[in-house]
Amino acid sequence: MRPMAQQSEGAVAGAPWSPGELEAQLAQSLLAIGEAADLDTLGVLRSDVLGPRSRLAGWRKGLGTIAPEQRRTAGAALNAARDELEAALSQRAETLAERQRAAKLAADRLDLTEVRLSQEWSTGHLHLVTQVREELEDVFVGMGYEIAEGPEVESDWNNFTALNVPPDHPARSNQDSFYLDLGDRESFLLRTQTSPVQIRLLERGVLPLYAVAPGRVYRRDTADARHLPVFHQIEGIVIDRGVTFGDLAGTIATFTEAIFGQGTKSRLRPAHFPFTEPSAEFEITCSICGGTGCRTCGGVGWIELGGAGMVHPAVLEHAGIDPEEWSGFAFGFGIDRLAMMRHEIEDIRSFIENDARFLAQF
Ligand code: DAH
Numbered sequence: 607m608r609p610m611a612q613q614s615e616g617a618v619a620g621a622p623w624s625p626g627e628l629e630a631q632l633a634q635s636l637l638a639i640g641e642a643a644d645l646d647t648l649g650v651l652r653s654d655v656l657g658p659r660s661r662l663a664g665w666r667k668g669l670g671t672i673a674p675e676q677r678r679t680a681g682a683a684l685n686a687a688r689d690e691l692e693a694a695l696s697q698r699a700e701t702l703a704e705r706q707r708a709a710k711l712a713a714d715r716l717d718l719t720e721v722r723l724s725q726e727w728s729t730g731h732l733h734l735v736t737q738v739r740e741e742l743e744d745v746f747v748g749m750g751y752e753i754a755e756g757p758e759v760e761s762d763w764n765n766f767t768a769l770n771v772p773p774d775h776p777a778r779s780n781q782d783s784f785y786l787d788l789g790d791r792e793s794f795l796l797r798t799q800t801s802p803v804q805i806r807l808l809e810r811g812v813l814p815l816y817a818v819a820p821g822r823v824y825r826r827d828t829a830d831a832r833h834l835p836v837f838h839q840i841e842g843i844v845i846d847r848g849v850t851f852g853d854l855a856g857t858i859a860t861f862t863e864a865i866f867g868q869g870t871k872s873r874l875r876p877a878h879f880p881f882t883e884p885s886a887e888f889e890i891t892c893s894i895c896g897g898t899g900c901r902t903c904g905g906v907g908w909i910e911l912g913g914a915g916m917v918h919p920a921v922l923e924h925a926g927i928d929p930e931e932w933s934g935f936a937f938g939f940g941i942d943r944l945a946m947m948r949h950e951i952e953d954i955r956s957f958i959e960n961d962a963r964f965l966a967q968f
Contacts (some may be wrong), residue, residue, distance in 0.1 A: 618683050620676035622668025631661055632687050639694045645702050652695055662688060734968040735838055735957055738865075738945045739820045742840055745864045746818045749857070751842070754819040756803035759786065762793050764802035768924040769881040777880050782826040796824035800841035801881060804917075804936055807843060808925035813932060814846035820941060831953040838941035845917065845927070845934035851884070854914055854935035862890045862911070866948060871897070874914065882915020882936060893947050902950075909947055912939020 617625045635655040642648040654660060666684055669677050732740070743753050756764075771777050781798035788794040803819035820840040827833040844853070855874055862872045870893070874886035889910050892903035899905040914937035919929035942954055949968065951957075956964050 618676070618680045620672045621680040621683070622665045622672070628665070628683060628687060632690065635691055636694050639691070639698050642698055642702070645699060645706065648695065648699055648702060655691055656688060656695075662691075731968075733957070733965065734945050734949065735942055737968065738948070739838065739840070739941050741865065742861070742941065742944075743818065743820065745861050746842070748864075749816075749860065751816045751818050754803055754807055754817045755821060756797070756800070756806050756819055758797055758822055758824070759788075759794060760797040760802045762795060764805045765795060765797050765799070768805045768921065769801055770918050770920045770924075771880045775880065784824050784826060797821075798825050799823055800839040800938055801936070803841050804843045804881070804921070805925060808845070808922065808927055811926070813927070814844075815934070816844050816846075818842045829955055831955065834942070834954055834958065837954070839938055840941055841936070841938045843917070843934065843936045845922075845932050847932060849916075849934045851916060851935070854886075854916070854937070857935070858888050858914065858937065862888075865944065866890060866893055869896075872911075873908065877913060877915075879913050879915055881918050881921050882913075883918045885913065885915035888912055888914050888937070888939075890947075894950060911944065911947075912937060914938070 618628075621628070623631075635651075638651055638655075639648070642651055656662060662684060666681075669681055669684070672680065731737075747753065765783075766775070766778060767773070783798050784796040785792045786794040786796070800819050800821050800823060803817075803821070807815055807817050807819075818840055819842075820838065822836060823839050824836055825833075827835050829835060842857070844857070855872075858874070859872050863870050869891075871891045872888055874888050877885045877887040879885040887910050889908040891897035892900060892907050892909050894900050894902040895907065897907040899907045903909050914935065917934045917936050922929045922932060942957060945951065945957075946954060
């Protein structure tokens with residue numbers, strides 16, 4: 607509602623507008639301003655109603671031709687109309703700016719509830735190989751072992767020579783290595799086994815020693831159902847006074863039962879490893895058929911898990927330990943293979959394919 611005073615502005619004697627014309631123009635402009643949908647439209651409207659080509663501007667120019675005493679009244683009426691339009695324009699601008707801000711905020715809002723409310727929302731979990739590694743760690747910690755770690759980049763000395771595998775030893779060709787361009791030729795490599803951690807632990811010189819060392823190992827193998835160039839092993843080493851082969855057999859029986867369940871039997875078969883003497887391969891009753899014989903175990907009822915033996919005196923001597931005073935055993939096996947046996951996984955490559963349907967099963 608405009609104040610009464612302005613209702614009569616239309617009728618100014620001698621004004622350049624005919625009676626009612628200013629009033630009508632003002633009412634029409636105010637209506638348009640109130641309906642302007644956005645700031646751009648409002649900007650155009652401003653120049654239409656107040657700009658140099660507006661009717662108001664035309665009338666103001668016409669003031670020059672009328673008598674001075676009428677000019678003042680007519681000019682005041684134009685000024686009042688202009689002020690009223692200005693006020694309406696800035697009020698509308700404020701409203702539209704506020705509306706635009708609110709719309710932008712609404713558009714920019716991130717709906718963080720969307721994922722949580724979805725039916726398919728689920729947390730991830732540790733990879734099966736990591737789960738099995740942690741389980742093994744728990745079993746050995748329960749038996750009083752410490753968890754040790756060694757670097758994946760190893761010296762040839764720790765990975766082979768100190769383990770009684772001198773250069774040119776045929777055992778090196780079973781573990782085709784990734785040598786690194788570091789130091790002398792073929793003096794550093796990506797470790798092919800976790801056994802070098804034995805050397806690191808022995809050189810530390812803290813005895814007696816009960817430790818397991820899980821970790822990644824590397825071999826120049828082409829990936830197939832049973833091989834990957836990067837896989838996982840866990841190494842065990844025990845050095846104490848008066849340790850016997852019977853202690854080794856008992857240790858293997860204890861942890862294989864803990865991992866594969868009670869009733870799982872283990873046995874040791876003669877084998878050869880350069881760093882143990884005597885050496886053995888240890889086998890467990892086939893987890894698929896329970897020992898009666900099936901395709902997985904080739905009908906024999908036993909599956910080979912890893913290698914073991916009494917630590918070779920030469921290995922102790924390399925580390926400066928007196929083999930007359932101390933003795934012990936070592937063992938090592940693949941964590942991926944153990945997980946495959948326990949969960950009847952046929953192809954080791956499934957572990958690295960990152961197929962969520964496979965991983966979610968465990
Ligand atoms: N390092 C051997 C391999 O990778 C496994 C092994 C065998 C480890 C006998 C041992 C051991 O500690 O005593 O094939």
